[in-house]
Amino acid sequence: MGRRPMRKGVPDMKIGISLPTASREAFSPGLASAAQHAEEEGAASLWVNDHLAMVAGARSSYPYSADGHITWDVSEPQLEAFASLAHVAAVTTTARLGTAVLVLPQRHPVEVAKAVATIDVLSGGRLTLGVGAGWLAEEMHALGYSFEQRTSRMEECIRLLRACWTGRVDGFDGQHFTTPPGLVMEPRPLQEPGPPVLVGGASAAARRRAARVGDGWLPVTDADASSVTAFQPRLAEITELRKTYSRSGPFTSILKINCSRASDAEVVAAAVAARQAGFDEAVLDLPWSVPERALRCLRHAVKAVS
Numbered sequence: 001m002g003r004r005p006m007r008k009g010v011p012d013m014k015i016g017i018s019l020p021t022a023s024r025e026a027f028s029p030g031l032a033s034a035a036q037h038a039e040e041e042g043a044a045s046l047w048v049n050d051h052l053a054m055v056a057g058a059r060s061s062y063p064y065s066a067d068g069h070i071t072w073d074v075s076e077p078q079l080e081a082f083a084s085l086a087h088v089a090a091v092t093t094t095a096r097l098g099t100a101v102l103v104l105p106q107r108h109p110v111e112v113a114k115a116v117a118t119i120d121v122l123s124g125g126r127l128t129l130g131v132g133a134g135w136l137a138e139e140m141h142a143l144g145y146s147f148e149q150r151t152s153r154m155e156e157c158i159r160l161l162r163a164c165w166t167g168r169v170d171g172f173d174g175q176h177f178t179t180p181p182g183l184v185m186e187p188r189p190l191q192e193p194g195p196p197v198l199v200g201g202a203s204a205a206a207r208r209r210a211a212r213v214g215d216g217w218l219p220v221t222d223a224d225a226s227s228v229t230a231f232q233p234r235l236a237e238i239t240e241l242r243k244t245y246s247r248s249g250p251f252t253s254i255l256k257i258n259c260s261r262a263s264d265a266e267v268v269a270a271a272v273a274a275r276q277a278g279f280d281e282a283v284l285d286l287p288w289s290v291p292e293r294a295l296r297c298l299r300h301a302v303k304a305v306s
Helices: 031-040 079-090 109-122 139-143 149-165 204-213 225-229 234-246 263-277 291-305
Strands: 013-017 045-046 094-105 127-132 197-200 216-218 221-223 252-258 281-286
Touching: 013 094, 013 291, 031 045, 031 079, 031 291, 045 079, 045 281, 079 094, 079 109, 094 109, 094 281, 109 127, 127 149, 149 204, 197 204, 204 216, 204 234, 216 225, 221 225, 221 234, 225 263, 234 263, 252 263, 263 291, 281 291
Parallel strands: 013 045, 013 281, 045 094, 094 127, 127 197, 197 216, 216 252, 221 252, 252 281
Antiparallel strands: none
16 A cells, blocks of 8 residues: 555545445435535545344344344344445446454355356456455344354455455365365456455454454544544554564555534544544445435545545
């Protein structure tokens, strides 16, 4: 990754936005409209979240709330991530497209590799794959995968994804997945050697995983400037961990900021704090119930960090 431009001694930072794929706003104002307007307002990237199924009455602890309870109505519609990105790719031209994050251990990596390569080709090489281990055990069990083995399965998935993106896998024999010799996977992604794989999660284990196998890190936090600032030493830790693991090459740090209860000023302050902490990009997860407000926050954040 090249050096970013500087502004008053601090690198400029990109701003992305989460699209409304997990609410009725996916239909009105509509996913395509939201994506096009966000791109026009300066969004450098457009992101979708991921659940294949929600489970009413699930007992799994949600890691992003103080009490462990889900903070949204599980009966809200949830669009599938890859289909959503393909739709968005067709109506945008410049913004990067990403998953924040895809629950990788509950999918077969060969299927994921094919979907990712297809979207990367059709979008002109704009895809970033953010992945996470998942937290909803009931969802993973419904799909036939072990929740307890999800972290080891995720790392193996990443290895197999990268093998598939070479175009041919001459036999993969892992703990969780195997492929026959001569597995042809065309088309290959437009990006070489493949779309960047960013590892989600803010825990110490997630940071080690990002340093060990990721092309970047994609944690989540609330729109609180002090909470965002606390990520600065964690970014420094990952830099040192990458040296320990003998990792080199580009590494991208993107912070997803939950703005569901934040004021306009708090959203902008959190974005500025992310720039000061050293992130390459901040993704604003804003409610789309009032599209004009979401776009206004995006516009102000872009101006504040560039």
